[in-house]
Amino acid sequence: MPLQLDFASVLDQWPLLLRGAAWTIGLTAVATLLGGVIGVLCAWARSGGPRPLRWIAGAYVELIRNTPFIVQLFFIFFGLPELGIRLSPAVASILAMTVNLGAYATEILRAGIEATPRGQIEAAESLALTRAQIFTRVVLPPALRKVWPALVSQIVIVMLGSAVCGQISTEELSYATNLIQSRNFRAFEAYIVGTLSYLALAILVRNLLHWAGPRFLFGR
């Protein structure tokens, strides 16, 4: 039997795909904001915080970076209810993505922060800036600029990783793809369309962040 592909019956379901893509973007946006905050806090703790904090942040980073995202997600979604913490699929997905991105962002930002020339901090100290002012005004903006490309790559990786969230029935793009193929039995075509949608999203998000970073976060 020759290979016959039928994309029309997949593309017919475009509202489902669009909704899934919107979910994927939404999850990624929230996780990026929250994970970015965690990353900044932990990077500060690791590079200049008190010793116990430094140790805790280090353990968090190593623990997350050396275990698969799917296991982190399942631990949160299936494991936490044992403690009485029952999360909806969407909240569990956001939590897992945030915790995951936070750990990688910590490592990336730390590299940028540690590259700050000593003299700049001394100059800021001599201007009687407080430690908080020095961190947010002198250290952080150039650090962000330096590591922005790495951070953008990591955000895209987390977005692609979020395909796993469909496994706990979060209604994102991979879930929509799966739904379509269970309706029309066109699995191969559905996954081709789904995969290419992810590719388009990845390119879109990467370009958007490269454009937005210098404009809104750290100046040119």
Place this chain on the structure above:
Amino acid sequence: MPEFTLWDILRNLLLAARWTVALSLIAFVGGTVVGLLLLLLRLSGRRALASLVGAYVQLFQGTPLLMQLFLLYFGLAMVGVNTSAWLAACVALTLYASAYLTEIWRGCVAAIPRGQWEASASLALSFGQQFRHIILPQALRIAVAPTVGFLVQVVKGTALASVIGFVELTKAGGMIANVTYEPMLTYACVAALYFALCFPISLYARVLERKLA
């Protein structure tokens, strides 16, 4: 109802972890071979070939590994190959690893000064000879650390094979959690085993990196 001890859980997880290790090794070795071939195509100087490999890398780095697994799982069946989750996982992870490895190594080769190629060409060495005797030994030195680091990504990537039904560490964890009604303990053990696999590799990669600097 039978009681399950921590040892029962751990023992079964350890048995399943063998498959995680096996799948990681196959994907890594396979990815090395395919990645090296792709690297040679990219360096061969034909522009069409180079951009084809570039597109291949983009495709695998810009899409979720999970979708790649599904695609191969259903795609292989469509072209008439009798698929199993095991075969689909091996092929998908091999291709995934090859895309990343070839991109890592391209960076390492690009770090070798152009003059080295030109000097070896002026000695009338063929492309293969230039690559094997002049470029490879130098590029290999800087390639080792990031390559070992990528092995961690491969080990973590094998966890996704559980989704298409291949019984490795994560899938076994899910099955055990269903039987014991202790998902938290089980997934904590699963995470601990992945950590035990990945953390030493991460540390080793860091040591290698430091040695080079």
